Amino acid sequence: QVQLVESGGGLVKPGGSLRLSCAASGFTFSDFYMSWIRQAPGKGLEWVTYINNVGNTISYGDSVKGRFTISRDNDKNSLHLQMSSLRAEDTAVYYCVRYGSGWGFAPWGQGTLVTVSS
Amino acid sequence: SSELTQPPSVSVSPGQTASINCSGYKLGDTYASWYQQKTGQSPILVIYQNRKRPSGIPERFSGSTSGSTATLTISGTQAIDEADYYCQAWDKSAVVFGGGTKLTVL
Numbered sequence: 001q002v003q004l005v006e007s008g009g010g011l012v013k014p015g016g017s018l019r020l021s022c023a024a025s026g027f028t029f030s031d032f033y034m035s036w037i038r039q040a041p042g043k044g045l046e047w048v049t050y051i052n053n054v055g056n057t058i059s060y061g062d063s064v065k066g067r068f069t070i071s072r073d074n075d076k077n078s079l080h081l082q083m084s085s086l087r088a089e090d091t092a093v094y095y096c097v098r099y100g101s102g103w104g105f106a107p108w109g110q111g112t113l114v115t116v117s118s
Numbered sequence: 119s120s121e122l123t124q125p126p127s128v129s130v131s132p133g134q135t136a137s138i139n140c141s142g143y144k145l146g147d148t149y150a151s152w153y154q155q156k157t158g159q160s161p162i163l164v165i166y167q168n169r170k171r172p173s174g175i176p177e178r179f180s181g182s183t184s185g186s187t188a189t190l191t192i193s194g195t196q197a198i199d200e201a202d203y204y205c206q207a208w209d210k211s212a213v214v215f216g217g218g219t220k221l222t223v224l
Contacts, residue, residue, distance in 0.1 A: 035213070045153070045161065045204050047213035059211040095160060104151035104166035105206070111160055 002026040002107055004096045009112030016086050020112060022079040022096030030054070030074040033099040036081050037108075038092035046092070049081070050099060063089075086116045122205050122216035129222045136192040138219045140205030143186050148207050150188035152181060155218075156201040164203075165190060197223050 008020040020036070035050035049060045049070040058070055069082040079096055093111040100106070122142040130136035140150060152165040163172050165181035168188060178193045188207075192199055200223045205216040 037213075037215075044202075044218040045155075045206075045215040047215060050213065061212065102149070102167060103172075104163045105153070105161075106163035106172060108160040108162070 002098070004098065004107060004109035006094065006096045006109045006112035009094065009114045011115045011117065012086055013118050014087060014116055016116070017082070017084040018086065018114060020081040020083070020094055020096075020114070022109060024077045024079065024096075024098070027098070029072075029077040033101065034070075034072060034079045035097045035099050035105060036070065036079075037095045037097050037105065038090075038114075039095070039111075040089070040092040043092075048094070051079070083114070086114075088116050090114060091116050122207060122214055124203075124205060124216040124219045126217070127220045127222065129224055130192075130195045131224055132197060133194055136195045136199070136221055136223075138190045138203050138205075138221065140188045140190070140216045141186055142207065142214070142216075144209050144214075145183060145186045145188050145207055148209070150181065150183060151206045152179075152188075152190045153204045153206065154199075154201045155204065161204065192221075195221075195223055199223060 003025045005023045012018050036048040051058050051070045067085045071080045095111045096109040097105045124140050149167045153161040154164045155161040164175050164179050168183045169181040180191045182189050202218045204218045
């Protein structure tokens with residue numbers, strides 16, 4: 001079955017960096033757009049970024065533009081999010097999510113918690 | 119950037135129909151999707167392309183649009199439907215989520 005497993009979350013100080021990874025299985029990874037969507041504690045969903053299936057079309061939300069970088073390795077069925085200049089407001093559960101064109105975002109991984117605090 | 123507006127909360131009695139609206143000026147030009155998130159769980163897709171249900175989603179979930187408003191309707195609401203619901207749409211190359219609606223089944 002389709003599975004997305006995030007890793008790399010943890011506690012980081014303001015201004016620091018962190019790299020999240022997502023291991024995909026159960027589908028042809030190179031056929032799908034992928035996205036990171038986050039949820040701050042007790043808050044709603046916020047789209048962070050997406051990357052197209054071959055990695056040459058990328059878009060970022062305004063709140064992370066210039067600080068976060070999404071990438072993918074289709075040979076290893078993996079998605080990554082390099083986060084730098086982290087702020088307290090970046091504290092959230094980060095979900096790795098597959099996007100099927102016209103189908104919506106599904107499925108979602110279990111999420112990995114990033115906490116930015118001194 | 120585009121915004122999608124949802125009511126913060128909706129209450130419904132078991133067996134009744136719950137409707138959750140999502141309004142945004144772009145909804146007349148783009149598809150809406152809906153996601154269900156139960157406490158402590160990851161979201162799941164329940165409606166895409168305004169009215170289509172993914173496999174495995176019960177028939178009591180339906181979607182519709184009128185003008186710039188998308189609506190998620192749950193017919194014969196059950197206690198297991200108690201969750202947060204989020205609408206989502208595209209605005210050019212950006213993804214927008216509504217603020218979420220907490221559905222309480224009383």
